[in-house]
Amino acid sequence: MNIDMIRAAATRLNGHARATPLLNSPFLDDIAGRRVWIKPECLQHTGSFKFRGALSALSALDDATRSAGVIAFSSGNHAQGVALAAQMHGVPAVIVMPSDAPSLKIENTKALGAEVVLYERGSGNRDAIGAQLAEERGLTLIKPFDEPQVIAGQGTTGLEIAEQAAAVGVVAADVIVCCGGGGFTSGIALALEAEAPGLRVRPAEPDGFDDVTRSLRSGTIECNTAVSGNICDAIITPQPGDLTFPIMHRLCGPGLVVSEDEALYAMAQAFLRLKLVAEPGGAVALAAALCRQDQIEGDDVIVTISGGNVDPDLFQRALDTLE
Amino acid sequence: MNIDMIRAAATRLNGHARATPLLNSPFLDDIAGRRVWIKPECLQHTGSFKFRGALSALSALDDATRSAGVIAFSSGNHAQGVALAAQMHGVPAVIVMPSDAPSLKIENTKALGAEVVLYERGSGNRDAIGAQLAEERGLTLIKPFDEPQVIAGQGTTGLEIAEQAAAVGVVAADVIVCCGGGGFTSGIALALEAEAPGLRVRPAEPDGFDDVTRSLRSGTIECNTAVSGNICDAIITPQPGDLTFPIMHRLCGPGLVVSEDEALYAMAQAFLRLKLVAEPGGAVALAAALCRQDQIEGDDVIVTISGGNVDPDLFQRALDTLE
Numbered sequence A, B: 001m002n003i004d005m006i007r008a009a010a011t012r013l014n015g016h017a018r019a020t021p022l023l024n025s026p027f028l029d030d031i032a033g034r035r036v037w038i039k040p041e042c043l044q045h046t047g048s049f050k051f052r053g054a055l056s057a058l059s060a061l062d063d064a065t066r067s068a069g070v071i072a073f074s075s076g077n078h079a080q081g082v083a084l085a086a087q088m089h090g091v092p093a094v095i096v097m098p099s100d101a102p103s104l105k106i107e108n109t110k111a112l113g114a115e116v117v118l119y120e121r122g123s124g125n126r127d128a129i130g131a132q133l134a135e136e137r138g139l140t141l142i143k144p145f146d147e148p149q150v151i152a153g154q155g156t157t158g159l160e161i162a163e164q165a166a167a168v169g170v171v172a173a174d175v176i177v178c179c180g181g182g183g184f185t186s187g188i189a190l191a192l193e194a195e196a197p198g199l200r201v202r203p204a205e206p207d208g209f210d211d212v213t214r215s216l217r218s219g220t221i222e223c224n225t226a227v228s229g230n231i232c233d234a235i236i237t238p239q240p241g242d243l244t245f246p247i248m249h250r251l252c253g254p255g256l257v258v259s260e261d262e263a264l265y266a267m268a269q270a271f272l273r274l275k276l277v278a279e280p281g282g283a284v285a286l287a288a289a290l291c292r293q294d295q296i297e298g299d300d301v302i303v304t305i306s307g308g309n310v311d312p313d314l315f316q317r318a319l320d321t322l323e
Helices: A003-013 A026-032 A050-060 A063-068 A077-089 A103-111 A126-137 A148-167 A183-195 A211-218 A244-251 A260-274 A281-291 A312-320 B003-013 B026-032 B050-060 B063-068 B077-089 B103-111 B126-137 B148-167 B183-195 B211-218 B244-251 B260-274 B281-291 B312-320
Strands: A035-040 A070-073 A093-098 A115-119 A173-178 A199-206 A256-258 A300-305 B035-040 B070-073 B093-098 B115-119 B173-178 B199-206 B256-258 B300-305
Touching: A003 A050, A003 A148, A003 A183, A026 A035, A026 A260, A026 A281, A026 B103, A035 A148, A035 A260, A035 A281, A050 A077, A050 A148, A050 A183, A070 A077, A070 A126, A077 A093, A077 A103, A093 A103, A093 A126, A103 A115, A103 B026, A115 A126, A148 A183, A148 A199, A148 A300, A173 A183, A173 A281, A183 A199, A183 A244, A199 A211, A199 A244, A199 A281, A211 A244, A256 A260, A256 A281, A260 A281, A260 A312, A260 B312, A281 A300, A312 B260, A312 B312, B003 B050, B003 B148, B003 B183, B026 B035, B026 B260, B026 B281, B035 B148, B035 B260, B035 B281, B050 B077, B050 B148, B050 B183, B070 B077, B070 B126, B077 B093, B077 B103, B093 B103, B093 B126, B103 B115, B115 B126, B148 B183, B148 B199, B148 B300, B173 B183, B173 B281, B183 B199, B183 B244, B199 B211, B199 B244, B199 B281, B211 B244, B256 B260, B256 B281, B260 B281, B260 B312, B281 B300
Parallel strands: A035 A300, A070 A093, A093 A115, A173 A199, A173 A300, A199 A256, B035 B300, B070 B093, B093 B115, B173 B199, B173 B300, B199 B256
Antiparallel strands: none
């Protein structure tokens, strides 16, 4: 896992993934007490950064392997990313989703051309279903984060941040990244190590699901006690990855932890000041910049908005905080 | 009024106005029956294209004139555009607003450093107040659309569209523009005439406030019978401008008219598929692409989202259409 893999992924993604802009607002600067620069991956294809990693992984396969098709386990953003990447390559994608996944997400994944196979959550047969399908059809598993080509794809966001930060004169700042398993965080950290060493990545997580923050503190992989029950579901995973954690441990600053209410507040500010739709998990980095000023140093801070796939009802809860 | 003024405005705006991306979604393509390309000026500074025209006009003034300050009449997007442009230049801005303007818009305009002078709507003294202030303080009036340097600034959007459309291989298409007084529409039309003659601008307007559509049809300036009472308030003006109408008449295709419900539907689709916040008036062009397929020709259509300054309550009405 190195910078050359990220640069190679950028070449493969060029013209297919979207180069998202770097945004700002004087109103957010006022709240944060420093300049806030926003990298809105909610504007990426399928509404999250996950498309970068999925397309990177698919495009790195050899033709014969890829044409047999791919398989992924996901009820959310990774599902849509893999589905669209497979559609672009004209190869089959099977997405194994829990039967209680939101119907809109199931429909979206199907609309992007994927075959959706449902399983009963808790019955424990998810991996068995996946393994059987993979073997029968010769499908290649695309893991959501602990996979070098996926990390390389997410890291292309970091290459863009390095260039865009330099263009606005920012050479030293914390870069707060919404963090689940650590694919996005470690990919960006590797890219910045090479391209903008004054920019230091810090993971942001929801309160109670701060496995990466605790792992960075202890120096060893720590688990969450729960894996559901938070509106930031898109970035909740049991623990950091075996590949991603050593990278984060080497390169990242301390984690930042925010509450659900702070994530909703950040979503409302993104609506009001950036005209962007952020999902709760996608808003935790902005929430950290706005609500944890005393844990951040410097005149500038860069934050990712990792995704925007949020149901209208939950978005309304964020808007309610404005009244 | 010519392309050289637009190119000169682009040079002045470079590094200050935001070059907005060109977005798309396969889900919107399916609804529209053709590829839909979105130019999201809701992502522009102050949340609308108006900042381009305001900064163009201010930066075109000579130093002595500009340092005395500027004045504008607006309760909305033009107010914020002029306020930020003046703040960037470090010169005073006075914005004359109706006393019943939404308090958030008044606060935002003040927060951008402008002095807000309120008047009673309907009392008819708005122009007198403005004229007196302008004379006393030597302020220069920045008109919202019927002003060459404002049109030139809005036209810079057209330069970007020409380049971005070519990059995705689109050389012939309708470009639907959210249309009020016609500054945005005529500016983009002039830019495309020079840079991408296969792209034809068509204004989009709300039902009942279709002065430009009727004027284009009759060949002479027609008025609206009402100037309020529609959620698309940001793009409602009494009639097309004396400068903008001849340009639109020479260059634009027929207007497209949509209902309030169709504007809300387009806002909901922008939320769902683009992760963008559009205001009702800013969504009429997308609404036309999605709901007036039979009045559009070709495999591609380009639409502007002209702004995203919408109150949470009204945004909720749009989200309600998804249920």
